[in-house]
Amino acid sequence: MAVSSPSFRRTSSHSPGKVLLTSLIHMPWTWRIMLGYLLVMLIMPVTAMLLRAATVGPAEFWRIATSPLALSTYDVTFTTSLIAALIDGVFGVLIAWVLVRYDFPLKRFIDASIDLPFALPTAVAGLTLATVYSNNGWIGSLLAPLGIKIAFTRLGVGIAMMFISLPFVVRTVQPVLMQMEREIEEAAWSLGASPLQTFWRVILPPLFPAILTGVALGFSRAVGEYGSTVIISSNTPFRDLIAPILIFQRLEQYDYAGATVIGAVLLLISLVMLLIINFIQAWGKQYD
């Protein structure tokens, strides 16, 4: 495999058509495994869903995709995800900043714990957030007298989404912040810029692509989230029912067309998000 690579690479000096033909015939077994697995595990399922969505027909597709209930789930899903990702954007940058620039007790522990949402199964996250933020939970009981209900409302869905997407922002901003040279800030500062000016004009601009990438990654994760949101949401239509849960409910009712259409809408949106994220990252590389 690794040893056979030089001979494989040599073929790339020929014309494109010939290359394709030779590489198909002399395809190393690593390529066979990779393409075979991708075909069976990924490309076939995606194709099956897109073809199934196509058989619904454009008029029917549009009717299901834009039904009032579907539209309300997009609203709850995308608006809540966006707000959650933006809040994470602000606090994520703050956390990354604090972790990179300051020393304080338990810093290593806190740094490692940022990845908790990646490691903790989402069902557990949903369960414990629903308990803590319920009316008689540790945090919910403090807010209940003020008339603020979090668990089993859209706010709760937002909290679950914030939990899920936080590491994306911190972990994309942190390395960029580490590479930034402090001398530049110190120069700005000694030239008479106030700390606030230094932050807005010197620190933030080079961080911006990383922040955007983190927020976009967090948003796209929050949009697809199911495990934690299904538990903390009351799943009431038009109030806190999100699109992934609607897909699940449609499937439970054996409404395959309904599930497939909304699934296809979500899939297309995640593909667009992926393109946007790639674009932001390419744009951010100009700063390097």
Place this chain on the structure above:
Amino acid sequence: MTSNGVESLRQVAPSYGTKAPRRSWVPVVLIAIALAFLGLVLYIPAINVFYQAFHEGIGPFLKNLSKPDFQHAVKMTVLLAAIAVPMNIIFGLAAAFALAHKRFRGRTLLLSIIDLPFAISPVVAGLMIVLLYGRQGWFGGWLQANNIKIVFAFTGMMLATAFVSMPFVAREVIPVLEEEGTSQEEAAHTLGANAWQTFWRVTVPNIRWGLLYGILLTNARAMGEFGAVSVVSGNIAGKTQSLPLFVEEAYKSYDTAAAYSASVLLALLAVVTLVVKEFLERRTAARTRRTH
């Protein structure tokens, strides 16, 4: 390690500015806000898992552990990971070896395709498997004729688990291989090692930390996956119920104690994952420092 000169300069630096005294409390406030946010979103909920499971002592916890449905769910989760993780290791290594040292048109596209499972909602992933192998799916007729059940059975759950945890190994190993280059393998080859020997004695030791890191993340995702598995499993207690599904069902049927007992196990898995991750990160950091 910053040099002493820079460090002392930094201590002196504040005295240049006119607003020097402000700096002393700014870090404290920022750290406090960061910790308060983390407390509300991460730490209090995390502590709550252990509190809820053990606040009546260890007795109820042990009692819940001995229930047959619970034990079946644990077995199911371990089994799912035991099959899905090796599948994704083989795929991830193959993809890494295929792509790491090659530059060709479409490589970026191929890397994006490998990353695709992370962008797809788990529920949509589960839906895809139902549409492929379910009764109305592409292979539905053939599977039924041959009496093979995939959806609402273990095989479907395994496919869903493998789907959502697919990219981790490839993602972690490709950058390591890219950094290593091929010279060591080529040297081993010229010295007469065969492909297999080169692989085990040169390549594997070089990539082992990245590979372990990838395996760790794959395993955490495989054991914790809820959405995709939930769609394809049918969630039948004692049959097609993994541990995360058990948590949700126990909670929905107001058996909060059982839900938290199972959650503790999954939370411990998360803690172990984070500890090992930290260890592996320090390892790789130490290694890169040595090579530079």
